[in-house]
Structures are given as C-alpha cells and as structure tokens.
Amino acid sequence: MTAGETKHPGLNLGSTDAQAHEAAGSALFGFWAFLMSDAVIFALLFATYGVMLPATAGGPTPASEYKIGPTFLETLVLLTSSLTYGLASIAMKHGAAQASIQTWLGLTLALGLLFLGLELHDFAGMIAHGATPMRSGFLSAFFALVPLHGLHVLAGSLWIVVMMAQLRIIGLDARVKINLLRLGLFWHFLDIIWIAIFSTVYLPGLIP
Amino acid sequence: MSERRDDPRREARGYVLGYAAALLLTSVAFALVRWPVLASTATYALVLALALIQIVVQFRCFLHIGLKRSTRDDLQLILFSSLIIALMVGGTLVILFNLRMRMM
Amino acid sequence: MSAPLLPALLGRFRWDALPFVRAWENPNANELIAAGAGALVVAGALFMVVLITRLGRWRWLWTEWLTSLDHKKIGIMYIVIALVMLARALIEANLMRLQQAVAIGNPGLVAPEHFAELFSTHGSIMIFFMAMPFLTGLINYLVPLQIGARDVAYPLLNAIGLWLTAAGAGLMMAPLVIGRFSTGGWSGYPPFTEIGFNPGVGPDYWIWAITLGSIASTLAGINIAVTIYKMRCPGMTLMRMPLFAWTSLCTAILMIFAMPPLTVATALLALDRYLDFHFFTNALGGNMMHYANLFWMFGHPEVYIVILPAFGIYSEVVSTFSSKELYGYNSLVIATMAIAVLSFTVWLHHFFTMGQSPSLNAVFGIATMAIGVPTGVKIYNWIWTMFRGEVRFTTPMCYALAFMMTFVLGGLTGIILAFPPLDYIVHNTLFLVAHFHNMLISGTLYGLLAAYTFWFPKAFGFRLDERWGKISCACWVIGFYLAFMPLYVLGAAGMARRTPAVMETAYRPWLYAAEVGALVLFCGFVALLVQLWVSLRNRAATRVFAGDPWDGRALEWSIAAPPPEYNFARLPQVDQRHWFFDAKRKGAPYAPPARYEDIQMPKNSAVAPIIGIASTAAGFALVWHMWWLAILGVLAVVATVITRSFARDTHRLIPASAVERMERTWLDAVARARPIPREMETTPANAGLAEVHP
Secondary structure, X not given: OOOOOOOOOOOOOHHXXXXXXXXXXXXXXXXXXXXXXXXXXXXXXXXXXHHHOOOOOOOOOHHXXXXXXXXXXXXXXXXXXXXXXXXXXXXXXXXXXXXXXXXXXXXHHHHHHHHHHHHHHHHHHHHHOOOOOOOOHHHHHHHHHHHHHHHHHHHHHHHHXXXXXXXXXXXXXXXXXXXXXXXXXXXXXXXXXXXXXXXXXXXXXXXX | OHHHHOOHHHHHHHHHHHHHHHHHHHHHHHHXXXXXXXXXXXXXHHHHHHHHHHHHXXXXXXXXXOOOHHHHHHHHXXXXXXXXXXXXXXXXXXXXXXXXXXXX | OOOOHHHHHHOOOOHHHOHHHHHHHOOOHHHHHHXXXXXXXXXXXXXXXXXXXXXXXXXXXXXXXXXXXXXXXXXXXXXXXXXXHHHHXXXXXXXXXXXXXXXXXXXXXXXXXXXXXXXXXXXXHHHHHHHHHHHHHHXXXXXXXXXXXXXXXXXXXXHHHHHHHHHHHHHHHHHHHOOOOXXXXXXXXXXXXXXXXXXXXXXXXXXXXXXXXXXXXXXXXXXXXXXXXXXXXXXXXXXHOOHHHHHHHHHHHHHHHHHHHHHHHHHHHHHHHHHOOOOOOOOOOOOHHHHXXXXXXXXXXXXXXXXXXXXHHHHHHHHHHOOOOOOOHHHHHHHHHHHHHHHHHXXXXXXXXXOOOHHHHHHHHHHHHHHHHHHHHHHXXXXXXXXXXXXXXXXXXXXXXXXXXXXXXXXXXXXHHOOHHHHHHHOOEHHHHHHHXXXXXXXXXXXXXXXXXXXXXXXXXXXXXXXXXXXXXXXXXXXXXXXXXXXXXXXXXXXXXXXXXXXXXXXXXXXXXXXXXXXXXXXXXXXXXXXXXXXXXXXXXXXOOOOOOOOOOOHHHHOOOOOOOOOOOOOOOOOOOOHHHHHHHHOOOOOOOOOOOOEEEEOOOOHHHHHHHHHHHHHHHHHXXXXXXXXXXXXXXXXXXXXXXXXXXXXXXXXXXXXXXXXXXXXXXXXXXXXXXXXXXXXXXXXXXXXXXX
C-alpha cells in the first residue's frame, strides 16, 4: 500500500510521514473501537434520560431549568474548538513550525476550558435553586449524562496539556503524531456528543 | 488523487466548510426554539433532523469518514456500532415506555 | 490518636467487619464457616508468600511474569486467576447444595444472609472471574499464534487488562477476610441493592469488583479485535483463519459493545448508593426496571461472549481428533456472526415477567428461538465433521462429545423458557438454574477444560496425563447430570431459586442427589489438580518439543512447544486455510528461513502492576469510604499513564544470532523425533511429530 492512500477514517498523514502513516492504521483502528464503546455508554445514558424524562417527581422540569442562551454559547465555543483542533492537526501534518502547532493547541485548550467554565456556571445555577441530582429521577439522569460529557472534555483538556508538553520535550516523533491524531478523533467525537446533547436534551426541553 | 488530498489549503478549507455548516445548522435549530414559529411536534422533528444532518456533516468534514475501500474495516465498525446503538436505544425506549403505559 | 482521625483514615471499618472477630464473639456454625473461609484465604496467601521466599523466586516472578508483556505469559496468568477462582466458586457451590440438602424443615448450617452471599459470589465469580479470564487467557495465548503474529496489537494494554481483572478478583476475595459480600445475587438487582435496603459494604464490593472486571474486558475486546483485524500474517485472509480465531473475533466485538451497558448499570447504581441519585430507587422517580433492562442488555450478549470461544475450541478439537477437515467452515462462520448480532436482540427474555405487553414478549420470544437456528447449524457441522472420520476418544474429544449431548438437552429447555407463557410458570425457580448451568457447564466449562487439555502441551512442552484427564472428564459429566437434572424436577415442582431452606419433604431425594452431584463435580476439580501433579512428575517422558503432538492444522502447531518468545522466526506466508497441515503432506513443513533477522519485542513494564495495585486500592477504599485512599489510587493511575506516555525506550531487540540458536535447537529436535502414528499419540513415543498420511 502506498503512503498516499487513505488508511483510516480521521485525518490521514498521507505522504507527509510515510512511516507514521503506516503505523497509524492499526493504532487508530483500536482508538475507533474505544470511541465506539464509549459511544454505546453515551447512547445508553441518552436512553436513560429519555426513560427518566417524565420522572420529575414534582420538582424542577426541563422548561424551568434549561437556559437557551448560555447553552447556545457553549455549543459555539465547542464547535470553534473543533475547528482550531482541526487546524492544529493540519499544521502538525504539514510540518508547520512548533510554535504554530502549539498556538492552535493552546487555543483549543482555552476554548475547552471556557466551555467547562460556562457549563459549571450553568450547573451551579441549577443547584442553587434546588435542581440537584438528588431531587428526582429526571435530574439524576441529566446529571449523569451532561457532566459525563464535561468529564470527557476535562480529560481531553488534560490530554492536550500532555501533548503540548510532549511536543516541547520530545518533538514531533511518530508516536506524538499518532497520539495527536487520536486526540483529534476524541475531540471531534466529543463535539458530536455535545450536538446530540444540545439537540435532544436542551432544545426539546425548551420547546413550548 | 493523493496529491489533491494532501494540499494543506484544501484540507483547511474542508474544516472551515464543516465549521460553517455546523454553525448554520446549530443556529437554525436554536432559532426555531428561541423564536417558535412552528407547532411543537414539527419543531421537535426539525431539531432532531438538523442534529442528524449536523452529525453527518461533522463525521464527513472533521472525522473524514469516507466510502474508500481501504478504510472498510473502520467503516464496518462504525456502521455496526450504529446498528447496536439503534437496537439498544430503540429497545430501551420501546420496552420501558410500554411498561410505563401499562402501569398508568 | 484523636477521635476524628480514625474514621477519616479507616472510613466505616469496624472490628466486627473481620469474620474472626465475629466468630469469636458469637461462635456458631455460620460464623465459624465464615471465619474458616477467611482463614483459608489468609493461610493460602501466606503459604504462597513463604513458598516463593523459600524458593528465592521473587525476582524471577517479577521479571519473568508479573511485568511481562508477552501475550503467552499474560494468557497463562489469566488462566491461573481463573483456576483459583474456580476452586473457590466450586467450594461455595458445594456448601450451597449441602445447605439445601440439610435445611429441609430446619434452618441448616448457614444463616440466610450468608447463603445469599454464597450464591452472589458463586455467580459473580463463575461469570466474571472464572469464565471471562479463562477464555480471555486462551484467546490471548492462541490467537496471535493462529493468525501468524508475533504479539497482540497493544501489549501494554493487554497487561493492564490482566491486572484490572486481578484487581477485580482481589476485591471478590477481600470480603472473605474484611467485611461481607453482596446478598443481591450476581445480577445485583435494585432496589434490594440500594442503600435503603442494603446499607453495608456488600453491594459496594460487588459494584467495584464487577466494574473493574468490565473495564478489563472492554480493553481485552478492543485489543483482540484489532489484533485479528490488523496483525494477520501475509496471505491470512479472514476466511482462512482457524475457527477459533473467528469465534474470538466475534467474542471481542461482543465485549466492545456489551460491556458498556454493564458499566453504565453498575455506575448508575453506584451513583444511587454514594451520591443519593434516584435511578433505581423506589422514591422520587426512580425506575428499578431500567436496571434490569440495562443489566440484561449486557447479560445476554455475555452468554455468547463465554460460549462462542468454546464453539471455536470444539471446532478445532473435533476436526483434529476426527482426522478430518471441519465440515462446513463457511456456514460455521456465518452462524457465529449471526449469533453475535442476534444476541443483541433478545435481552428482554430475562424479564418476561416484568409486566410489559404480551405482544412485546412475543417479539422477543421469537427472536430468542431464532438464535437456536444458527446454534443448531453448528451442532450438525460438528456431527458431520465426525462422520466417517477416524475419531480418537482423547480427553478433549470426550469433553466435546459430552458437550454435544448435554448442550442440545439444555437448548431444548431453553426453548421452553423462550416461550413467555411457560416462562411465567418456571421463572425464578430452580428450573432456570438448571437450564443455564446446563448451557454454561457444557457450553463453556467443558470447552475451557477441553482447550486446557488440548493446548497444554503447546504452552508447556509436555502432555497432560490422559488417565487422570479421563477421570476428571467423567466426574464433570456425571457430576453435572447428578447435580442439575434434579433441579429441573424441583423447579417444575415449584421450588424457588436462591432458597436457603425448604419445608417440603418431597424435595428431599432430589436435593440429596443434587448434593452428591456437586461433590462429584468437586472431585472433577481435584482430579484436574492430581492430573497436573502427575503430569509434572512425568514430564520428562511426555515432552513434545517438536510441537505438533496431535497432527494439528492451524499455525500454532507449526512451531516449537513451548513457543519461543517471538513466536515465529519468520512470519509465515500462507496461501490456504490449512497451510501447515498441507505443508506436512507435501513434505516440507519446517523449512528454516534463508536468513535470520533481529526481532523487536516489547520490553517488560511495571506500568500494569502499578495500575492494578492502585485500582485495587481505589476500589477497596471506595467500598470502605476511605476517601483519601480512593483519590490517591485514582491519581496514581492517571499519573502512571501520563508518565508512560513520555517513555520512548520501550522495545528491545532479540539478535538474529539468538533467534538462530533457538530455532536450530528446535529444528534439530524435529529432525531427531520419530514420527508416530495417531493411535500412539497418548504414549511416551509421542515427541510432537505426527506421522503423515498423505
């Protein structure tokens, strides 16, 4: 197989690094398998949310708790971070200067942290007026699904920090490249999960 | 073919295009709920449809899922996962709503 | 020490958590049995420590085994865990049968709570810490050899999976010595396992042991699937793989997709118990039936996770010992795939009686019966494989034959249970217990034992004693029928499962028979140990270094026994399904490579043991609410992973000269070995070289 060929879904290294490109085939296939396993976990939490939606037990309801403005803003932030990560991947792939890769990664990290901050602010607001996960089955399901996505973003942010450190210390060797590709899949995957949360949890909860 | 794919400009354009499409789709869904003009079931259906389109767009533009023969293993994996997820989520909702109806 | 410090350090630990203290304060049969079990665990652990110290083997254990990333050693360690856990679960089974046999019209030996712990640990262990590690170990050992690879795709991940399994097994053993185990059965249904009804540590032990095992299995599944998809040797197309590799692939896929529902179920239950969420509680909108739904979404595919590899094993065994090509390879592959997909469509049959509409039950009943079709196809395939073959009744073959008879019987009772109106009658009775033991003992345990006997010479270089193997097999088969056929009768007569004592004297003869059966099953295990001992003593006479004692077909038989660390000096290049078998017929199966090359293998790593120990500590701390230790454990895992990601010097080279030396020794042994005819394969004449009939 020539290096130019597509080896896996995700950004391919192509002919820019033939050796790492070959190795990426099986490395990324395994990561896809992990992501799919993770997707099943999210899918089941979505299903749980659907099942528990009517179980408000006389407490807060979606309409009383969700706020459309902040959630829309969070969506925009996360979408933008997907774009910046994409640009980081392209910079990495085409051998751009370290500084430029680091900048894009740093930007992605900042957006990820901003997203987390906004989300935490939302949760704090909900908890402040009594919408805690202990209040009802519905809120339990909400607080299992949405913060799990947040935890993934936190893990992704930590991963970005580690990758930035590795870039500085080790440089762009094959393993760093492959891990940046993996991280890219992870980050874009989280974006997709968030779109599902935005469109099946927040928006429907606010439809009058 | 490979020459064209590996042009950094072109690749960046793919991401920007995906980003623009995602922004547009999200904003439409947001607007439909923020300033309701349709009946609620229609809005609901439309929001879900927009989400599905956006997921496909993101898979295409950010995750680069294609129909190439050489990535068939991965594609099979993703399609199989979709099947399993559909079975699990669909089954859960059918079973527990059926139970709920009979409990009321 | 000031007063508030101790609870902060030790959480909710109290002295009466120790069974020894309880037995001292209240010496009755129940507490003495618990203290005896605890003492046995402590004594066993101490004995091992003293033994290893006396032999001076700590360093060897650490460098050769515990830190090894060799897929073969990891596989063997998985199987060792499985055998230890099997011993415990079997003792518990015997205690339960003894209790039911004596507790007719009286309370019997153990208290009801203790009895509930027994069936909970027995079930959890047999599924998660016996069947799963055993088959994961076999797959680990065999699949790279069968597909012509030098290693698995992710060696370190493989070791981490092993150590997480060990951590889970450790948490299963801990309540024998500290605290108590769950009384909620292997499925842990809430609201019984909720904090309101079960405030003790038991369900928490169950939750964290199962969660660790579940994560380990997900990792193993990913690793196996990628290995099979991406590491096959040149020419090894999917349709040229041995059937065991196929069933391993399907099992791996099931692990990737079926373990998440379990992880979700136990995680949500943990949220309920630890943070007062309301997923499965009675109050505030909890929906306990959603737990049943989640659990069986895992639970049903799990049945096939543990049975499919056994199907692969039987395919290899039946074909080898019938001296015939496997009949209907393609249909077996298709049937395996069909079972794997269908297994995700039937989970509701585990709770037909939940109260959903009859039409929904009917849909799932039909889907359940549909699984019988591909399974039936397989049975016919094996029968046709034996037809007109030269069948040799070796131990693995005896297991395979016993399996075919027994499994079909179990399948028939399965069809009864798949029929909702009949299920309503026998649901939650011993009929069900008899049914799933009928499927799992013949379908899984016999398969695992057949594999153990069949591939043991490959792994250790000498054959197992045939006579003790047959004795053991006879015990497992006779014991099974004695122990479980009476349970069908009892179940049909209405005896509920998980009953610690009964008032109905008419049950007595059946319960006695079942108790004798359990004893015979235990003798089967003892015979296995005797067999191992006898074989070890006679190993000089039963060496099969040449590597092919049974005239095998797949690639694992084409190398030395035990195989060298790098498996293949030169990656094989195959052009058909029975490449090695055919090469033997053509006359040049052992051609040395033109030139030996350096081989790169992964270095040992302490990462996996550290993660294993840290997660055991974290799980234990969560059970006992020692928050500081839990946080420390989790941080240790994260820090280890991050540190490892910086490591670059992770491989070492085996120089070509060393490879050449090892290969030469083996090829010389092959040249010296006398080919033996198949009818003499269980005699000392068998040095691992088969006489070939073209």
